[in-house]
Amino acid sequence: MTQAKGPQASPGPGGWSQYNLPDAQGHFGQFGGRFVAETLMHALDELEAVYRERMGDAAFQAQFKEELRSYVGRPTPLYHAERLSTELGGAQIYMKREDLNHTGAHKVNSALGQALLAKHMGKRRIIAETGAGQHGVASATVAARLGLECVVYMGEEDVQRQSPNVYRMKLLGATVVPVTSGSKTLKDALSEAMRDWVTNVDHTHYIIGTVAGPHPYPMIVRDFQSVIGEETRAQCLETLGRLPDTLVACVGGGSNALGLFYPFIKDEGVRLVGVEAGGYGLATGKHAAPLSTGVPGVLHGNRTYLMEDEDGQIIATHSVSAGLDYPGVGPEHAFLKDAHRAEYVAVTDDDALTAFHEVTRKEGIIPALETSHALAWILEHAPKLPKDHVIVVNLSGRGDKDIFTIAEREGISL
Amino acid sequence: MSRLATRFAARKASGQKALVTYLVAGDPEPQATLPALRALAAGGADVIELGVPFSDPEAEGPDIQGGCERALRHGVKLRDVLAMAKAFRQEDNETALVLMGYLNSVERMGYEVFAEAAQDAGIDGLIMVNLPPEEAEALQGYLAPRAIDLIFLLAPTTTEDRARAILQRASGFVYYVSLKGTTGAGHIDAEDVAARLAPLRAMTELPIAIGFGIRDAVTARAMAPLGDGIVVGSAVVRQMGALPLAEQPAALEGMARSLREALDSSC
Numbered sequence: 020m021t022q023a024k025g026p027q028a029s030p031g032p033g034g035w036s037q038y039n040l041p042d043a044q045g046h047f048g049q050f051g052g053r054f055v056a057e058t059l060m061h062a063l064d065e066l067e068a069v070y071r072e073r074m075g076d077a078a079f080q081a082q083f084k085e086e087l088r089s090y091v092g093r094p095t096p097l098y099h100a101e102r103l104s105t106e107l108g109g110a111q112i113y114m115k116r117e118d119l120n121h122t123g124a125h126k127v128n129s130a131l132g133q134a135l136l137a138k139h140m141g142k143r144r145i146i147a148e149t150g151a152g153q154h155g156v157a158s159a160t161v162a163a164r165l166g167l168e169c170v171v172y173m174g175e176e177d178v179q180r181q182s183p184n185v186y187r188m189k190l191l192g193a194t195v196v197p198v199t200s201g202s203k204t205l206k207d208a209l210s211e212a213m214r215d216w217v218t219n220v221d222h223t224h225y226i227i228g229t230v231a232g233p234h235p236y237p238m239i240v241r242d243f244q245s246v247i248g249e250e251t252r253a254q255c256l257e258t259l260g261r262l263p264d265t266l267v268a269c270v271g272g273g274s275n276a277l278g279l280f281y282p283f284i285k286d287e288g289v290r291l292v293g294v295e296a297g298g299y300g301l302a303t304g305k306h307a308a309p310l311s312t313g314v315p316g317v318l319h320g321n322r323t324y325l326m327e328d329e330d331g332q333i334i335a336t337h338s339v340s341a342g343l344d345y346p347g348v349g350p351e352h353a354f355l356k357d358a359h360r361a362e363y364v365a366v367t368d369d370d371a372l373t374a375f376h377e378v379t380r381k382e383g384i385i386p387a388l389e390t391s392h393a394l395a396w397i398l399e400h401a402p403k404l405p406k407d408h409v410i411v412v413n414l415s416g417r418g419d420k421d422i423f424t425i426a427e428r429e430g431i432s433l
Numbered sequence: 434m435s436r437l438a439t440r441f442a443a444r445k446a447s448g449q450k451a452l453v454t455y456l457v458a459g460d461p462e463p464q465a466t467l468p469a470l471r472a473l474a475a476g477g478a479d480v481i482e483l484g485v486p487f488s489d490p491e492a493e494g495p496d497i498q499g500g501c502e503r504a505l506r507h508g509v510k511l512r513d514v515l516a517m518a519k520a521f522r523q524e525d526n527e528t529a530l531v532l533m534g535y536l537n538s539v540e541r542m543g544y545e546v547f548a549e550a551a552q553d554a555g556i557d558g559l560i561m562v563n564l565p566p567e568e569a570e571a572l573q574g575y576l577a578p579r580a581i582d583l584i585f586l587l588a589p590t591t592t593e594d595r596a597r598a599i600l601q602r603a604s605g606f607v608y609y610v611s612l613k614g615t616t617g618a619g620h621i622d623a624e625d626v627a628a629r630l631a632p633l634r635a636m637t638e639l640p641i642a643i644g645f646g647i648r649d650a651v652t653a654r655a656m657a658p659l660g661d662g663i664v665v666g667s668a669v670v671r672q673m674g675a676l677p678l679a680e681q682p683a684a685l686e687g688m689a690r691s692l693r694e695a696l697d698s699s700c
Contacts, residue, residue, distance in 0.1 A: 044567060054536060054563045056492040058588035058613055060595065200498055201489065210491040217492060218614040220590060317536045317563065318489060330510040331541030332488040 028357035035360065036285050040351070045234020045321075048357065050350035053233040055213070055320045062220045067235040069140050074242070079135070086131055087246065090164065091121045093128075095247075097254035097411070103381045110404035112397055113263065114384070114414040115251050115279065122157045124387065124416030125247060125275045130157035130226055132243035134165050137224035144168040144223040148212040150177055150205035150271065151342030151389060152184025153416055154228030159193035169193040172212045174204035177341045184420050202335045205271075205345045209319050229272025230349030233320030237349050244278025251411055252282050259409060265290040268413035269392040270310065270363065271343035273352045275415035280361060290362075293352060294392045296338035297365030307336035309348050310356050310363040323350040339368035339424070340388035342416075370395040375418065375425065387416035388424065436529040436557045437582055437605040440479040441640035441661055450696045451662030452477055453642050454689060455533065456669050457484035457500030458517055459509030465678055470521045472682035473669070474528040476689025480606075480642075482560065482666065485514050485534030492562045494617035496667035499674055511538045511547070515554045522555030531558040531584065531605075539572065548575035558582040558605045566602045573602070586610050589629055597636055606640040609633070609660060614645065617667025621646035623655045630659055650695035657699040665692060 028048040030038045040047045053063060073079040087093040096119065100112040117125035130147070137145055145167050149155030155171040162169035171188055175197040178185050188195050201207040209232075216225040227236045230244070248266075255263050266283060268276035270293040283289045298306030306312075313324040318333060326334050326346040338344040355361040366374075371388060374395035379385045386394060393412050401410060418425075426433050444451045454473045458466050466483075473481055486504035490497060511534075518530050532551065539547045539561065551559065559581055564572065566585055573583050582605025587596055590613065600607065611626050612618055626643060633641065643656045644664030656663050665688075672684050 052568055053565060054568060055565070056562055056588070056610075057565060057586040057599075058492075058590050058610060060565055060588075061590040061592060201502075206489060210489050213491045214494075214615045218618065220613055314541075316540055319491065320563070325537070327537065327541065329541070330512075331537040331539075332505065333537075334488075 028354050030358060030360070035287050038284050040354065041234060041238055045238065047351045047354035049315065050322050050353040051234055051237055052322050053320060054317045054322065055233045056217055058217045059220065059233070063233055063235065065140065066136070069136060070235055070239055073136060073139060079139070083132055083135060086135070087128065091127050091131065092119060093246065094250045095119050097251060097258065100382050103378065104401070106381060107398065107401040109402040109406065110408035110410045111406065112401060113409060113411045115247060115411055117247060117275065117413060117415045118384070118386065118417035122160050123419065124153040124157065125244060125278060125413070126154040126157035126228060127160065128246055128278065129228070129240045129243040129274065130154065131161045133224065133226045133239065134161040134167060137167065138165055140224060142222055142224040144170070144219065145226050146170045146172065146212050146215050146223055147226045147228060148172045148205065148208040149228060150208070150344055151340065151387070152177070152181040152188065152420060153342060155193070155195070156184050156187050156191070158226050159188040159191035162193060163191045170215065171195050172198050172208040172215070174198050174202070174208045176203040177205065180424055181341055181420055182423065204336070205341065206333065213319070229274040230277045230351060231272045231319060231321055231323065231347060237321065237351055240274050241277045241281055241351060244274050245281045247275065247278035247413060248280060248282035251279060255411070262286055262289055263409040263411045265292060265408065265410045267292045267294065267393045267396055267410060269294050269343060269389045269415065270348060270352060271296065271307070271345050271389060273349040275413045277349060277351055279413045284360060291355070291360065292396060293361055293363045294396045295363060295365040296340060296343035296392060297367040298337040300367050301365055305337040306365060307338040307344050307346065308365040309346060310352060311365045315353065318347050321350045323347050323353045339371060340392070342387070342389040343392065364396060366392045366395040372425065372428070374398050384414065385418040386414060387418045388421045390415045435580055435582060435605065436527070437480065440529050441606060444479060445661060450657045450660070450699070451479040451640065451642065452689065452692055452696060453480040453482060453644070453662050453664040454478045454669055455482040455484060455664060455666030456673060457486055457497060457504050458514040459486060459504035459507055460500040460670065460673055461503040462507050462678070463509055463513065465673060465681055466517045467520055468682045469673065469685050472686040473689045474525055476686040477693030478528060478689050479662070480529040480531060482531045482533040482664070483514060483518055485511055485532055485538050487535040487538055490535060492615055494615035494667060496617045496670045500670040503674065511542055512550070515550050518556055519554035529557045530555060531560060532556055533560040534562065536561050536564045544572050544575045548579050548581065551581055552579040556581055558584050560584045560586070560608060566599050569602070584608055587633060589613055589625070593632055596633055600637045600639070603637070603639055606642050606662070607637060608664065609641050609643045610645045611643050611656065612646050616645055618646050621652060621656070623659065626656065627659050650691050653692050653695040654699040657696045663696065
């Protein structure tokens with residue numbers, strides 16, 4: 020760590036029950052903040068002001084809630100994976116079925132909220148970056164729904180490995196721009212989207228897909244995604260009469276994980292586990308697990324854990340899942356790690372694929388490759404936990420988009 | 434008086450505008466940089482911004498992105514850039530040198546280590562593209578005692594209140610970003626720049642250099658009367674990328690000279 024600032028990560032004098040970050044400048048301890056070119060500062064101020072105004076506006080909240088209900092299909096079920104639980108012989112596994120959302124993943128929760136904000140700001144064009152294509156599809160979908168122009172930036176390599184989602188975005192009327200700079204993956208798509216935004220900031224809103232980027236994005240995306248954890252909390256209390264013991268979610272940028280975790284941060288008895296992409300294994304260096312192996316640094320508008328070399332250059336990441344293939348992570352996760360409120364582990368490509376097949380065959384649910392990382396953690400740990408231990412996993416997305424990748428890896432031609 | 438202040442003041446005293454040029458250190462290869470710095474200085478550059486190559490230069494257009502990629506292919510690191518600056522400084526004590534780049538390079542080295550090394554290399558100023566004043570206090574605390582100016586950018590989207598707050602913290606010169614876009618974009622508008630600079634003028638005594646989108650004598654001539662200096666970056670980087678090593682110095686010197694003449698004929 021180069022710039023230790025102030026005390027080590029701590030939830031503040033009131034403890035976790037008073038947890039109330041970010042601060043007014045968007046900091047989560049030393050993480051977060053607003054590190055962008057001057058041209059964007061005004062747009063971020065404006066976004067923050069509009070967001071704070073709308074969050075206190077009952078009509079906006081009602082509109083958002085109704086869209087989530089009637090268009091997205093919320094609330095999503097909390098499903099007891101009984102067969103898998105019995106098979107593993109340990110903890111009871113519950114799945115928060117974000118894959119059943121319209122567009123097939125949790126991404127739509129935030130894309131919808133942000134598109135509504137864009138409408139309120141009078142912006143007629145939205146841009147988005149995407150890795151696996153789920154956030155791109157969600158953005159293209161809500162753009163179609165709300166009559167907004169939509170441009171999606173996607174790394175050229177991801178355009179290749181997620182072709183079904185590319186076609187879906189085009190069908191929805193979006194323009195998909197393949198990004199050929201740098202490593203041609205998610206981080207480069209994010210940089211390119213920021214370049215577009217700086218050029219078209221007057222009439223364009225940038226819908227960032229994860230809990231990263233300059234303040235207020237990590238806060239806004241977290242808040243819109245918190246519907247996942249709020250529903251989970253209520254569903255657990257209703258069906259189990261108590262809170263779950265452990266929450267598990269995959270972490271790329273970390274939006275599905277934070278959406279699930281956030282409403283439980285104050286419940287210190289609930290264990291929070293984030294699963295990063297271990298790629299070929301942490302020891303190989305070919306992975307996308309900045310919380311497991313990275314150092315704090317500044318990229319894409321915020322200070323957070325990054326995968327970088329000794330000169331501060333961002334290094335190429337690897338994951339079988341395009342949606343986790345990112346060298347940074349949301350700043351609130353960085354804070355929760357340092358404050359020891361959440362723990363972060365990594366799962367390899369191979370283990371994620373094993374979990375993908377296992378859950379598909381045992382539960383009749385085809386999970387996304389991203390989600391499969393969280394499921395791999397469960398396969399390893401659930402057997403060691405008592406039968407009355409309740410794990411909730413965020414089944415963050417469905418795996419239809421990944422069948423070509425999986426078939427190719429397994430030498431099957433479709 | 435710092436070299437930045439001296440150079441801007443000298444141009445002003447003689448009724449001229451300052452010429453600020455930019456190149457990416459180590460682009461297209463490390464050996465190109467020292468001859469390029471000499472050539473730009475010989476052609477009349479008052480200030481040279483030495484770009485620190487970064488893997489994810491999110492505010493740059495394609496030219497400077499390309500320059501960063503070429504330099505990084507040769508493994509050019511921040512400490513190499515400082516060594517290049519120091520080598521130039523040993524033979525030229527007049528031309529102001531500014532490092533320009535992204536915060537992560539400096540964070541990784543550590544603020545204090547960087548500030549010391551930059552002072553040792555004879556660096557006069559620092560531009561961190563993604564470091565707004567709100568987050569700059571810690572770094573400025575290491576730079577100011579070493580007489581290294583932290584140069585802030587003002588943009589067409591910067592409100593007057595915000596500009597006032599930024600200018601209170603600014604030193605060296607003020608970099609006015611002439612358009613909404615990335616470096617090297619092609620839609621600079623003189624009338625718009627003039628209208629936005631007028632209120633800024635009244636807020637600061639610091640020299641104002643105008644940059645982003647100035648690529649040749651014509652655009653330089655159009656912008657020169659509006660500020661105290663102009664910045665030409667992407668056009669230089671494009672030359673560096675297009676020419677063989679041996680031809681670069683003469684081309685850059687000629688380019689700087691023609692920009693110098695354009696500035697002198699504009700006022």
